[in-house]
């Protein structure tokens with residue numbers, strides 16, 4: 326009887342120790358792991374949001390120079406006149422208030438892999454455990470002789486939505502001739518495809534930019 330009691334006692338003691346060690350492992354306060362994301366476009370924002378949703382214990386910082394993001398997707402509808410430029414403009418406020426993501430409005434100018442830090446134009450340095458680099462694409466303005474950034478108002482690219490989308494839109498609608506041509510293009514795009522395809526294909530907003 327006394328052996329059985331001792332065995333029970335030892336088992337109980339070992340179990341308690343294991344639970345204690347496991348409990349300590351899971352409950353002991355640990356420094357939060359830091360994920361830093363460069364670029365608050367579609368890619369960076371989706372990464373930030375879903376990391377926070379999946380693991381609340383991870384500290385997520387998003388670095389983005391602009392306070393608002395205009396989506397390229399649906400910008401064709403702005404050109405077609407079926408939605409406003411403001412309807413494709415998004416702020417980052419909800420990321421902070423709803424998902425607890427730290428927003429840093431600055432431009433990353435360097436990554437120090439050895440020290441695991443990102444240098445910002447504003448002069449600060451942000452440490453990370455894991456880094457996601459999602460800055461999108463950009464132009465090499467000097468790649469074509471005779472072309473440079475000063476031409477983007479005359480020859481808008483609209484590769485980045487926002488002011489460039491508006492610049493193209495203005496070229497369609499500002500002078501009377503452009504306005505007339507734009508009407509012709511719209512009639513062509515909205516009516517004729519329906520006739521050609523005998524209304525079997527649903528109408529989409531497509532814009533021809535010459």
Ligand SMILES: Cc1cc2nc3c(=O)[nH]c(=O)nc-3n(C[C@H](O)[C@H](O)[C@H](O)COP(=O)(O)OP(=O)(O)OC[C@H]3O[C@@H](n4cnc5c(N)ncnc54)[C@H](O)[C@@H]3O)c2cc1C
Pocket residue numbers: 363364365366367368369388389390391394396397398399400401431432433434459460461462483484485
């Ligand atoms: C006209 C047009 C229409 C499109 N339509 C569609 C569509 O209908 N459907 C679709 O799926 N896709 C569409 N796309 C493609 C889609 O827009 C891109 O695939 C998407 O935007 C890419 O997301 P991203 O986050 O990689 O880059 P981006 O959206 O370009 O975002 C990059 C972000 O990084 C920031 N950044 C850059 N450098 C730094 C730095 N050094 N430090 C900090 N931040 C930095 C920028 O400010 C920017 O906010 C379209 C594209 C265009 C041009």
